[in-house]
Amino acid sequence: MTSADDDEGVTRPSKSERKRVAHAAQELGEALIKLRDAELLALNLPEQLTDAIRHARRITERGGAARQRQFIGKLMRDIDPKPIRAALQRQSELSAREAELFKRAESWRDRLVAEGEPALEVLQRWRPGIDRAAWLPRIRAAQAQEPGAGRELFRALRALFAGEP
Numbered sequence: 571m572t573s574a575d576d577d578e579g580v581t582r583p584s585k586s587e588r589k590r591v592a593h594a595a596q597e598l599g600e601a602l603i604k605l606r607d608a609e610l611l612a613l614n615l616p617e618q619l620t621d622a623i624r625h626a627r628r629i630t631e632r633g634g635a636a637r638q639r640q641f642i643g644k645l646m647r648d649i650d651p652k653p654i655r656a657a658l659q660r661q662s663e664l665s666a667r668e669a670e671l672f673k674r675a676e677s678w679r680d681r682l683v684a685e686g687e688p689a690l691e692v693l694q695r696w697r698p699g700i701d702r703a704a705w706l707p708r709i710r711a712a713q714a715q716e717p718g719a720g721r722e723l724f725r726a727l728r729a730l731f732a733g734e735p
Contacts, residue, residue, distance in 0.1 A: 591647065592643060592644075592647065593643075594651070595643045595644075595646035595647045595651065596639055596640060596642065596643025596646070597643075598643075598646055598651055598654060598655065598658075599623070599639060599642035599643045599645070599646045600639055600642075601658060602615075602623050602642070602654070602658075603623055603626050603627060603639070603642070605623075605661075607624075609661055610623060610624075612657070613654060613657055615649070615654075616645070616649070618645060619642065619645045619646070619649070622638065622641055622642050622645060623642060625638060626638040626639060626642060671728060671731055671732060672728075674727075674731055675724055675727040675728045675731055676724065678693065678727050678731075679712070679720065679723050679724045679727055682709050682712070682723065682727075683709065683712045683713050683720070683723070686709060686710075686713065687706070687709075690702065690705055690706065690709060693705075697730060700730065705726070708722055708723045708726060709723065711723075
């Protein structure tokens with residue numbers, strides 16, 4: 571990072587560094603535009619910035635959207651980005667864990683429906699505390715394609731896997 575001295579001897583960032591900071595703020599603003607309202611509100615951003623982000627979502631014209639993103643970037647320059655980046659990282663990690671849990675439950679549901687009791691035995695070895703008598707009717711109902719049985723089996727698997735670290 572290079573710097574320049576002004577007339578009073580105070581060091582200030584170079585033009586390139588100011589541009590990098592401005593672009594980083596605008597990129598962070600673009601990430602905020604993609605958030606759902608609940609996630610956005612959880613960040614406790616200034617009202618003007620929150621309103622600008624919501625307005626950016628409604629703009630369909632390309633040039634107007636670009637100007638609005640630049641405006642959001644300008645507003646972002648007055649805010650410390652570290653807590654926002656940390657919150658976005660936590661939300662990203664949470665989303666990744668939720669996606670993994672969903673895929674795992676879906677995979678086990680499909681396996682239990684396809685294989686039946688042998689797959690349940692494997693699941694029991696992996697999770698010894700599950701009640702076989704409670705799981706067999708769920709599996710059989712899902713195999714018979716009873717309405718809602720597959721969803722019920724999926725919910726039970728999600729609850730089983732959600733208790734894991």
